[in-house]
Amino acid sequence: MAATTIPHEDGAHVYIGQPFHQLATPVAVLDDAALEHNLTTMAGWCRDHGVELQPHGKTTMAPALFRRQLAAGATGITAATPAQVRMMREHAVPAVQLANELVQPAEAAWIAAELAADPDFGFTCWVDSVAGVELLEAGVAASGAVVDVLLEVGSPGARTGTRTEADRSAVRAAVAAAPHLRLAGVCGYEGSMAGDRSPSSLVVVREYLERMRAAADELRDDVDGPVVLTAGGSMFYDVVADVLATGWPADAARVILRSGCYVTHDSGLFHRNSPLDGPDAPVRLRAALTVWATVLSRPEPSLALLDAGRRDVSFDQGLPVPLRHLARGATEPAELAGAEVTALNDQHAYLAVPADHSLAVGDRVELGISHPCTTFDKWRRLALLDARGQVADVVETVF
Ligand SMILES: Cc1ncc(COP(=O)(O)O)c(C=O)c1O
Incomplete structure (x- = not known):
């Protein structure tokens, strides 16, 4: 034994x-069988809807589960803090999206050094202010690496993220002026806009995602290759795919979900509010x-x-x-x-x-x-x- x-x-x-x-x-x-079912169900759902999945790793912080998510087709793991990025690097996660502003120059410097040392390491983080862009650039500059950043679209009264088009223009200009940063697309989190799937919540979430989509259209010309659009917790990924992933010319966009809680699902909040639960769910x-x-x-x-x-x-x-x-x-x-x-x-x-x-x-x-x-x-x-x-x-x- x-x-x-x-x-x-x-x-x-x-x-x-x-x-x-x-x-x-x-x-x-x-329950291993239930886990496996969730991993394959979500992977299949993402394939069917033309989206990638970079599951939020903060949900489990379990390297063994990251490995299973990556094996099931995830193209990276999402982190919330620089410390989580370090843990993921220590456990050989090949690509990490830091779904947050990176405004600690020392942490940015560490990540940039990792990028400089390992050309296979994929990393992106979010920006929503000129001040944040300047701090990030200051941290990254010494390494010579170039960091991909995503412009966060926010909403009044919600969490981080630019509030107005004027904010977005200013942040874009700051990124363009930063020699070690490269704009890769837009990001946001619709889960901070609503906490259930009531009709009024779905309207708020859709309206927010439509603004993200418009912002991506705006900055497409600043981006080399397909523009990245990333959103999607475990409650609204059907709306995310519908609004963000449809109607693009071939190879024009990469839509990346970051759902974390899908992996174990639950018997409460997500049981009541998942696109893949309830009597009308396909599976x-x-x-x-x-x-x-x-x-x-x-x-x-x-x-x-x-x-x-x-x-x-x-x-x-x-x-x-x-x-x-x-x-x-x-x-x-x-x-x-x-x-x-x-x-x-x-x-x-x-x-x-x-x-x-x-x-x-x-x-x-x-x-x-x-x-x-x-x-x-x-x-x-x-x-x-x-x-x-x-x-x-x-x-x-x-x-
Ligand atoms: C920025 C961000 N993305 C993705 C997620 C994952 O969402 P969920 O917990 O619904 O799976 C979270 C969760 O808090 C988040 O804050």
């Missing part, structure tokens, strides 16, 4: 080959990340306390969703209907259950999560379960 283990605070260990129902709880598990992503917990106490007929809390599961986009129940000593979980997590403490979940439910102290409960990013960052190691529910591997995160 392989020696890889998942150490827990209490000293228990998870061994390769161990069945999921014997793992010490709380424990985060990845559905599957929730691949869950957390198993044990019932510590059933002090009242309608209340059970579980041994997983804010340290273990996401709570920023909704509380966890009880999915299945495993009676103590059983090996086959059953659906857990009628139960609801009503609150979390650091290490406890409050589970409201029907008073006549058989759930007993020592039983286990599988919690679906809402928003994978904030569950991954709570775990240094997750158990990858094979089709028999046995630990096939240990997936490490590097936050």
Whole structure:
């Protein structure tokens, strides 16, 4: 038996080959088949819609999952911070999009030195101000490398990104005047415009993407080769493909999605708001990340306390969703209907259950999560379960 283990605070260990129902709880598990399904489904969707995928790596920060995303056809991995770029470089990611402004000259200098040393390293980052362009150029200049930049289109009241055409003209002029920067296209994040797929949100997102498209048309002549357009989290990539990827002459544009959460999908926010979930979806992503917990106490007929809390599961986009129940000593979980997590403490979940439910102290409960990013960052190691529910591997995160 392989020696890889998942150490827990209490000293228990998870061994390769161990069945999921014997793992010490709380424990985060990845369903390998569901992961593979999501990887191939998204890759196929991107192919069918003529877009590339550079999945956001901040979701998992798991090099083993980056490798699977790249093997499935991703053309790079997206980072949010210079430290994430470093981690990705350390794990041999061939191309990184820093989906953010790079305004720390020392970090820019490090990245430029990597580019100068490795002609195969692909790197792009975002710009949205003249001041930012000047800081980036100052950092890059010493290396002699040229850094590809994308002009960020923003929206009033939203996050980073130019607000007006006048802002965009000024930033374009600053890039043109910077000897070590090269304009590659436009970028933006529609996910900061809306948080659900209600009709009014879809209007806001489409209108924003249309402005991005217009900005790309504007600056096409400044760009050598196809103009890059990159947008797309895990909630609106259908609208992104529709607005940004259609109607271009051949080889005129490269549209790059950056969806991160699709890889595990979830049982909450993205279950309700993914283009690939719900009754009308052509094919559905599957929730691949869950957390198993044990019932510590059933002090009242309608209340059970579980041994997983804010340290273990996401709570920023909704509380966890009880999915299945495993009676103590059983090996086959059953659906857990009628139960609801009503609150979390650091290490406890409050589970409201029907008073006549058989759930007993020592039983286990599988919690679906809402928003994978904030569950991954709570775990240094997750158990990858094979089709028999046995630990096939240990997936490490590097936050
Ligand atoms: C700039 C940017 N791009 C892409 C993503 C990925 O979106 P999602 O988390 O919906 O997969 C994020 C997420 O926050 C983001 O901030």
